Amino acid sequence: MDEDVIEWLLAGDPAVAWQARRDLLGEPAEVVAAERARVTRDGLAAQMLELQGDDGYWGGLTYGPRRERDSVMWTLHVLLRFGVDPEAPEVRAAIARVRDGVVWTEPDGGRAFFEGAEEECVNGGVLSYASYFGALDVAGDELVDRLLMQRLPDGGWNCEPIAESTRSSFDTTLCVLEGLRAYQRATGTHDAALATAILTGEEYLLDRGLFLRASTGEVANPRYTSFAFPMYWFYDALRALDHFRLSADRPGGGAPDDRLAPALELLRSQRLPDGRWPAGPQRPTLRGWFVEAPEGAPSRWNTLRALRVLRWAEGA
Template identity: 25%
Template sequence: MSGWQDMVKGNPVDWLLEPDIQNPAVRYLALRDLQDSPADSPEFIQAKADAFSTGSVATILSRMRPEGFWVKPGGGYGPKFTGSVWSLVTLAQMGADISHPGVRLAAEYMLGHTIAPAGWFSYNGTNPGLLHCHAGYLAAAMLDLGMTGDPKVMNAVEWQARLITGEDIAEVGDESPIRYYRYTPGPGFVCSANTGMPCAWGVVKAMGALSRVNCLQRSRTIHEAIETGRQFLFGTNLKICDFPTRDKSKDYRAWFKLGFPMLYSSDILEVLEVLTRLGDGADSRLQAIWQLVLDKQDAEGRWLMESAHDGKKWVTIEEKGQPGKWVTLRALRALKAAFPS
């Protein structure tokens, strides 16, 4: 395949760079990730300031309680889509970071309520509350927010890798607290919610977190866990996403509906994003999958918002069924990383 710009119709980057009252963070991230704007340029500095002070990011931050949580104290898994976990993960995907005092406060609050005694991320702060999807997207958010220097974050990522490989983890029912529990009952990506089969959502989210760890900082266990996830994804027919599911379905259509933000569920573009981050974006085995994504763009090189939790979040980010700047940004960013000019 050729360079990314040759694969895109029209010039959607100009569209992403337009001023947008509702989603000013798109302009900021397009400058950063598509235009490679210098971080000290006046244009970039202003775009980042606008992204934090207006639009969706500012609205979500305005709903945060002074203590650093949303809606109610605790682990933040509930209420769904407006609780602390969902709010913070959305902010991270919108480019927020801990340079903003409110974002730092929220990130530190989350660390204080979602790290289990064993050290891994948990939806309720207890050892049994480990779910690969939740631990993965929360760890990815923490890393994107700029929490890479926090030892608790890096330790939680290491624990997730060990839970994938099985290294030094006791079986379910063992007396050791460092064991598998009900929701994650064994190595790999098995999940009781998927009747003990590997959960593809968990794979993508866990790989999303592990892939964000700098190559030079990846432990042997992280490398082994990444290889386990890579084998799972490449061992699947991604054209139909025939992942194991509890209803034995061989065609899970939700994988082909692109959306934003990416929370517990996933889509085929996120699979490509993860594999690209791992250095596999241009692998010939992914050519047909890239083509599926490319075929979704309109004549102007824009992608539709096909999946959105309308009316459930603090803000309606973009209208479902219409060209979406966030989905378009996701697609262009992945293409640029996989097929640089």
């Protein structure tokens, strides 16, 4: 790792800096904790938390129209990816307001936010948030059971109705896997059905090299080769690699599977001459803010994520 690149990461938002200190530098726990505390005090996350309404909503929306990110669903996504401390008083208060006030609108029946909606990809995200922010008591077990029942014969998931597609999608499968792994990690469960579902979902992605068609070996979707932050429900190969990095702590985890090689080669190929990675398409967050550099410019988020994946994959 280039020292200039590390210094550049540390000079970014505290959300980037604290994760770089933990995942790239391996600094002492007290140093990492001090940097992490700045996330909800000095960083963009602090501004996001301040914009929550007393009713628990951001932007007055639970999920929002397809392209609208000024909502509870996607603000929690960003806060999780920022790694805000779930025990920080500001965060605990924000989650309490969500628990008490936010509900899903039709067609999802007015359920409380942490009870989840109908679509698998949405519920994968909700399960991730409930696991991270300590809200699994609302409906965590029920969400897991629902997702296990919705698994398709090929091992993954798809938000499209069965009448329209019986094949899994990369996007939905990864969203669900992230939620199931977060639940498994938060609860410490060794449930066999859950472990099997995670395994088959991961096999679905691994058998496709994380971004290739199983039938032809061609790129399944050009978007999967372009890395953007925040990810929201969108799939890309770097997001998938990060999932496998985080999954290495489970029984049977550890060294990277050989089938990750195409995705790792794709990741290395996008490294810029100065040791950074470029930004993908910009995606707005709360109030239309961008947390990412313009497309093609050096990206702190992609650089952080790429370096820690390669550090794991190369056994550093």
